[in-house]
Amino acid sequence: MLPVGHTRVSDGRRSVLVRLATEAAEFLLPQRCLVCGRFGGALHPQCVARLPAAEGARCQRCWRPGVGAWCGRCAASGPDAPAFDGLRTPFEFGGDARRAILEAKFRGVTALLPPLARAAAEVVPVEWGIEAVVPIPLARGRRRSRGYNQAEIAAVEVARRLGVPVRTIWLRRIRETPAQAGLAAEARGRNLRGAFEARRPDSLPARVLLVDDVTTTGATFEEAARALRLAGVSHVYALACARED
DSSP: OOOTTOOOOOHHHHHHHHHHHHHHHHHHSOOBOTTTOOBSOSSOHHHHTTSOBOOSSBOTTTOOBSSSSSOHHHHHTSTTSOSSSEEEOSEESSHHHHHHHHHHHHSOOGGGHHHHHHHHHHTSOGGGOOOEEEEOOOOHHHHHHHSSOHHHHHHHHHHHHHTOOBOSSSEEEOSOOOOSTTOOHHHHHHHHTTOEEEOOOSOOOSEEEEEEEEESSSHHHHHHHHHHHHTTOSEEEEEEEEEOO
16 A cells, blocks of 8 residues: 555656656756767767768668668569668767667657757758658657657757658557567568558658668668558658667
C-alpha cells in the first residue's frame, strides 16, 4: 500500500516531469559542449565540423560505403531496390557523433539535435527539390515514455534550413515493434513490415524528405517510404544525422 498522502506517478506523467526538468536545466544552467567541454552551447559549430564525416565512395541511392556511384542493388532498380529515391547522412555513427545522438535519444539532451540537424540539412542535394519534411514517428508507447520524438526535433530544424514545411501528421506508426538495435539486416526489415501508415490529405507534394536521427540498414526509411508512396507521393528521399556503416 501507498502511504497516506502519497500518489503513484504514472509512467507517462513521470516522463513529462523528467522532460520538463531537463528543459529547465538546459535553460537555466550554462551548457558545456559535448566535444570540447567549453561553455556556450551543447555542440559548438567548430566541434560539429570535427565529428566523423560520412565520406568516401558511397552509393548515391542507399549511401552504402565502399562502392562506386551505385551499388548492385540500387543500380538494378528491381524489386529489391530501396523504396526511397536517395539517402544522405553527414556523419558516421561513431565517436562523438554516436555519443551526441545517444545523449539526445536516451538522456533527454535534446539541445544536441539542432546542430546535428543543421549539418544534415547541408548535405541534402539541391536537385532533390524537397517540398516537405516528414519525421519518422515513434510508437505511441515509446513517445509517451520518452516524452518527445528525437526525429521530430531534428526534422523541424531541417525543414527550417531548407525553407519548406514540416508535416508531423502525414505519417503514423500503426504497429508497435521491438527496437531495431541488435537485429540483423533481414530481421530489421521483417520487424518493421507494415508498421507505418500515411494519411491522405487533400494534396500531397511530389517530393518528400523523411528525417530520422540514425540509420543502419535503411529498413525504417524503406517502410516509411512505401507508406508515403501508397498515399501518392512520387519521390521519397531520406535523411539521417548519422549512419551506422
